[in-house]
Each structure stands twice: as C-alpha cells, then as structure tokens.
Amino acid sequence: MSTAVVQSAEYRNNQKRKDTLISIFIGIFAFVWIFPILWTVWTSLRPYNDIISYGIFSWPRHINFNNYVNAMKEMHIGVYLMNSLIVTVPSVILTLFFGSLVAFVVTRYQYKFNLGILLLFTAGNMLPIVLTYIPVFWMFIWVGELFGNRNMLYNNYGGLILVHVGFQVGFATFVLSSYMKTIPKEISESATIDGANVFRHYWNVILPLLRPALAALSVLMTTWIYNEFFWALVLMSDDSKRPITSALRRLQGQYVTDFNLLAAGAIIAASPTVIMFFVLRKQFIAGLTLGSTKG
C-alpha cells in the first residue's frame, strides 16, 4: 500500500516534468500553427501604402481599422454575410428537422426497411458531390421551366438551401439515430400506451430529449454549411446572391494587389464561425463526439 503511494508520487513527478516539456513544445508549435492567421490579422490592420513604401516587414507607421471599413463599403461584405445567413439558418433547421424525423421513425418503429433507409442516408452523405452536380443543375432548370420560372431553384436561395439539406441530412440522420438508440425504449412504449399519436410521440416525447444532440449538431452544421463553397459557386449566377465564402473568390481575383483590404475581408468572413467556436466550444466538441461514437 505505502510503496504504491510512493511509486504513484514518483510517477506523478515524472509525469509533471515530462508534461512541462511537452507543454513547451506544443506551445511553440501552437505559435507556428496560428501564425498565418495572426499575420493576416496584422496585415489587415495596416494600410496598403505602408507596405508598398516600406515593405511587408517594416515597422508599422499606421495601425487602424480602415481596411475593415473599406471592405464593408467597397466589397459589400455586409450583403454577402446576409446571404450566408439567409442560406445557412434555414438549411440547418431543415436538416436537423428532417434528420430527426427519419431517426425517430427508424429507431422507434420496427420496420423492415429501417436499415435500408439508414444505409441510404449514411451512404448518401459520403458520395462525391461533383457526381451529382450537372444533373442537379438540369433538374433545377427543368423544374423551374415546368413552373415557368427558371429562377425558382437555380440562382435562388431556395435551391441552394434544398441542396444543402439534401447533402447534410444523411449525416444528421446517422448521428441522431445513434443518439436516439441511447434513449430507453420504455419511454416510447409508455407514451404509446398513454395513447399519444405518432406526432405527439415525436414532438412532445422524443424531440425534447434530443435537445442536447440537436444543439451540438446545429453548431457543427452551421460551420459546414457556412463554409461550403462549391454549390453556391455553381448554382448562384448572381454575384449579389452568393454567400460570403463563394463571394470571397471573386474578391480574391479583384483585389489581388491590395492584399491588406482582402485580408480584412477574409477576417470578416471568417469571424462568424470563429466566434461561434469560442462561444459554443462545448457544443462543438459534443457534436463531433456524437458523430464519431456509436450510442
């Protein structure tokens, strides 16, 4: 007993020394890791003319937020941020809603096709997106034409939202059904015996229990959809309707020489997800765990 305590203390001492070393090493590495971001922030605070006249390593003569002001004004970043919001929020809500519906049915009711549905959804989540790109495009045009408005889905927020939902709902279903399997069956059974219909069973019994999983997933999904780049590029022909992530590409081409301004634009574009990450870190990590461990 006493030797164990001594050994344990020795072990802890050893560990402490080792941890300090590792801590220093990881710390230095962390600085290297974050340096490109810091450098971009630093650049965004300096005027273009300072860099042109004195070089990128020169001592700063002016530090201000002018680039940010100009980015908002000249690049219309506000419009693009708004577009991101218009696309991201409904996409996340619909994805989670549909995902929870499917997860609810396949885990609470014993149908033969349950496994098939789950396989369909999970596999769909992993398909290469480009495989579907051109047919989805034609479908959007075709449906639009059917209703007499080519812009019904193509070059429309609605179409972009639909595509995001279609591609993300597989993951949401998979995660939520794993999570739901951990909710005891007895809860459902008692609800059924109490005479709750399917809708109430879902809405009043299961949905409240899903809240932590939904919160975690919504954070993750928001980041993914906000950062998504491909679909907005190909399905939105109007630049003024593009979300910020896709719009950045045009700005990158247009402001290639005034890098300080572009840096400010990039920082503004990155800030929503970065802020969200710091504020909702717990949900973030929980979201990842839900996806990676089976309930």
Added chain:
Amino acid sequence: MKTAATVQKKRSRRSLSTTDRVTLTTFIGIPSLLQIILLWIPAVVTIILSFTYWNGVRLKDIHWAGIQNYKNIFFNNPLFYQALKNNGIWLLFFVLIATPLGILLAYQIDRGIKGHAFFESIYYLPVVLSLAVIGIIWNFMLQPGGFVQGLMGRDIGNAISIWGNAKINTWVILGIASWRHIGYIMLLYLSGLKSVDPALKEAAAIDGATDWQIFRKIILPTMQPVNIIIVVITLIESLRAFDLVYIIYGSPTIFPLLNLLVFQNFAGQGISMKGAAYAVILLILCIVPIITYLRINFQEDLK
C-alpha cells in the same frame, strides 16, 4: 420477457391509426424523397451520361459513346494518372502522417498539460475557417512578395517557385490541408479520450508500462470505434479533396485531382461527358471506404 416485449411491439404497431401511418410515411417520405431526388437519381444519371458524347446543352445532341470516354481517360490522358497519383499521395500522407499527428496531439493535450484548453482551441482554429479563407491566408504567406518569400529575401522579381514547382507543391498543399485536418482529428480523438478512465492509465504506469504500451494496450482498444471513423473520414476526405486546390489554382492542370478533373470536364466551355466518366471513377474509388464505414456502423443491425 422477450416474447412479452415482442407481443407488446406487435400490438403497438397493429394499433397504429391511419393518421399515424400517414404521419410516419410523411416523416420518412419527405426526407427520403429529397435524398433520392437530389443525390441518387443524379448519381445514376451521371453514370449513364458517362457512356455518351454530349456537350451538355441540347438533348438531341446526345449520342452513345460506349466506353470511349473511359478508354480516352485511361489511354490518352496523362492528367488522369497525375490526379490518381496526387489523390494517392494525399491519402497516404493523411493516413500515415496527418492523422497520427492529430492523434498524438490529442493524446498529449489530454494528459492535462498546462494550457491544454488554450492549445486545443489554437489547433482547432483552422478547422472552423472555410477553405476560401484558408486559400487566401496561405496564398498571402507564400505568394511572390509574401511573408515566406520575404523571409528568404526574395521580391517578386526573383521569387522562387512554390505553387508551380512540382518538387514541392504537393508537400506545400498537403501541409496546408493537414493544417486543417490535424486539428479536426485532434478534436475528434480528444472527445473520445475523455471517456477513457484516467485511473486505468495510472495503474498501468505504476505497473511499469511505458507510454507507448499504455497507448497501444489501453487507449487504442478503448477508442476502437473512433479509430475506424477517423480512418474512414480520412479516406473519404482525401478522395474528395477539391476546394483548397481549386481556390489556389483555379484550374486542375498544375495539381490535378480527380475531383478537379470532373469539374473541368463536366462544366463550362470544356464540357464533355469525360467529366461524367471521371466522376464515376471517383465514385468507384469511394465505394470501398463507404462500404467499410457502413459495415462497421451497422454491423449489429445487419446481423
């Protein structure tokens, strides 16, 4: 007991009212339709189109090509083999280097070293950035007149080649991709590690086990489900890689990847159904990891 439960279930199913059946059908029907219409039907259409010649505008111009598109890709197109090679290197690099680094980082941070929460955030930060922003940041670091070239004393007149230099660009791009991937893997693993009982590790250490032994004998087995997911995510991400390289190069010719070749040949002015054939090749390569993933996740259900 068992039979009682089954009876109960059967009864509850039989007792479903028509409204309930309609509700259930809607619940499952709408999302499934969305999946089938937006994913599966387009996928099948692409597969069919890969056997045709078409420029993608008027339906009447489509005509049958048999396996010509595939033959053309396999026998005439050097970019295809470069892309295969690049995707392959990407995959190996992620599996053998980036992913283990992420795991190592998670393992070290999990030991509760000083400032672990802070480090966790820093290493994860690139993951929440979009690839468009990442492209801008790194282009800024590496472009002629940028930070790295500046450190080497190079201006735009004598800048060294980075993006276009076949000797190093693969590693630069993989480095940037890893910048994001390592943080992602770290956080995935870290969240799993929190569930490993620390007393178990300590006990093993007292028994004289080395760090490596602890990791191999205790951590790895406990983390089995996470490990598999991570490997599958790594495989899929490597095969689907697109955004970063598109942002940096804009065209697939300098650093070809399968996904970029699909895009170049399946859209715009160079549109031909070779692009569809590329997409199908990509799908075939993705099928192995997809099936592995499904089998692992639905093992019990499949029995």
Added chain:
Amino acid sequence: MSEEKNVLSRRAVIKGAAVGGAALAAGSSLSAGTADAATKVKGSTVKWTTRGGGATGDAIAKAVNDAFTKKTGAKVVAQQVNSDDFQNNFAQIMQGSPDDAFGWMAGYRSNHFGEMGLLADLTREIGHLKTNLPTAAIKGATSPVSKKPYILPTTYYPWGLHYRKSMVKDIGMNPEKIGNWDDFVKLMTLTQKKGLVGYSLGAKGGWEAMGSFDVINARVNGYKYHIDLLNGRAKWTDARTKESFKYMAQLIPFMNPNFMDISWDGMRDLLLQKKTGAMMMGSWFANDFKAKSQADYDDLWVVPFPEINPKFGVDTIDAPLDGISVAANGKNVSGGKALAEFWASPEGIAAAVKAGDTNIYVSKSFDTSAYDAFNKQKLAVLAAASNIMFFLDRDARGDFAGPIVGPAIQSFLQKPADVNKILENVQAQWDALPKQ
C-alpha cells in the same frame, strides 16, 4: 470548319479604325435603330455582367450603362463577376438565368454557344451598326455555320511583345528598334544579366502561354499551318510543330523560374515594377498601368513578336475581338439587345473612353486622332500583320483548347525534353474527340 472566313482581314479593320469620325453620314440610320429599340425597352430593367476588370471595369460599365439609362429610360442592374468562374460555368449560366447582356469574346466561344441556342441572334443590331463597323469585324463576329452574328464587336487588342522604354534605354538599346530575333534575344540576355527576368511568363492559368505558342508557331510555320493545326488538319506530331516548340524552349532559360506560380496579373506586376525585360501579352492590361500612374503608362511600349522564318516575316498576329453578347435565356432579351447595341454604338464607346477605357475600338466612327502614343503603336502593331488570329482558345474547340492544349503547354514548359511524348499525347487526345 472554316476559321479562315471567320478571321478579320487586317486591312479592313485598320482602315476602319483609322478613318476617324467618318460615320457622320451613317448617323441617321444608326439613331433610327436605337430609337426604335429605345421605345421598346423604356421602363424595363436590363441586367449586365462585367467580366473582371476591377474598379476600372466597374467605372466603365457604370458610365456606359448610365448613358444608356439617360437615353432610353431603361434601368440597368450591373454586376462584376470573376472572369474565370464565369467562363468555367458559362454553359450553365447561359442555360440558367443569365444577365441579359455581357462582355464576351468572338470566335469559337460565341459561335459555338450561339449555335447551341444560348446566345441571341444579333443580325438586326449588327445591321443598325453596319455603317460603323468594318466588314472584317462583322465577318469576325459572324458564326461561319449559320452566318448569324452572336456578338457585337467592340474592342480588340494586339498580342505583342511588351516592354518598358526606360529599361531598354538603360541597357543601351533603342526602344523603337526591337525588330528581329537577335534584338529580342539581346534584350532578354541583357536584362537577365542585370539580375532581372528576361522574358516573363505566367502559366498558372493554363492559357497565358498559349499566346507565346500561337505567335511562335505562326512565325515558324505560317498562319495557315497554325490554324490547320488547331483544327486537326495538321498533326501535333509533325516535325514542323516540333520545330516551333524548339523555339519556345529557347525562351525558357530567360523566363522567371516561378512561371507556373503566377498568372497574367503576376506578369503585369513584373513589368509594372520594372522586373522584366519583355513579355508577350495582350495589350488590355495597359488600363492598369494608367491606373497606377501616367508616367508608367507613357513608359509602356509594344512591338510585333520578332520574325523567325523570313518566309512569313511578322505577317500574323493574335488580335482577339471582344464584344457584347446577349443571352437567349435572359429575362429581357430585347432590353439586352438594346443595351448591347448601345455599348457598341459611338455613344457607348464615347462614354467608355471617357471613363478611362484605353482599349481600341473597331468602330469606324471612333475618332483615332485623339489616340495617345501607345494606342497608335497598338494600331501600328496590328497593321504590321496581314493574318489575324483570335487566340488559341478561341480558334480551337472548347473541349480541346482548355482541357488538352493548355496542360500540354504547361508540361512542356516544365519538362521541355519530353516534347515528343507530350505532342504524341495531344494528337491522341485530338483523335479521340467526338466529331462535331
């Protein structure tokens, strides 16, 4: 295919462009046309896309569109898009919900999409402008298949050897006399000796180096051979083609080693910051020199790419014709047509020039007497050639130029020793293309 028919005969263009303000007589018929269109579009909204061009591009678009609004009472909603993305998605954008009118390129790029029914037939509009446009420009804008124009020609520019006069003087050469291959090599050698880049190239985009290849092949083998090559009537594996690549290989040692890292804007910056002796490029980038300073602009010069084979001299040039196209699937096609016609009309041109456009216009009514020295030189460079090409990716089909020739030139620049293998491969890929 009959690209020859589609090519501007330079005499006609030059003659047209040089006759300043000669279209007074034609004025009446023209204004009748626009007035007719104006009554139709009044009160409607027309959408316009500017392809790239940054702040200058936006300013020019605003000036012309405002003038159009003032004249017709139609509202114009304009946007600027990333030029590469617009081209990469062009077929989709045109099938989807395109803006009504936009700046576009003549040649295969408009003819092909016009024949596919994606661009509007502009026969009527080009009829209104007829008296203002040289016959060759009209011919250049007309699809050889259906004989319909799908673009209203506005500007064109020479692909020539650009350099800075002050730098050439610094190395003791006469800036007016970079005429033959020896002068050219001397210029590159001397600038390189000064620690600068001899011949700057950007090959990242895959198309920039096509300009060098076009002109070298035309210098070595002549115009006809080059056009034949791009359309499958000559072989890439032919010894004559290989000969051109030999000349191309001679330039590689003078190039900036990071040519695969930079695009056309990187080339421009090298010249703008006096880091390179010469570069082969279209003169459109001169706008950016002017935007930086008048002194930089005045220092800029252009000459024809030097002669290689005396049999052909400097008789061929890449002079892409740009113009305005109207999307067939736009919401306001008649408005788009009216706007396109306005852009191509003397009034539209006047507004664009006033807003800082340094391009040269094909319009006969355009007063060239006010041209600055650089623009006059551009005309002179164009006048030196009797065969005009549109540029490789406009003279060859779209699924060949971008996906096949571009990468081949890139790999050649990186590994010139592999030339035989690369060319065999290009030929094999041409042979595998579906018939059109």
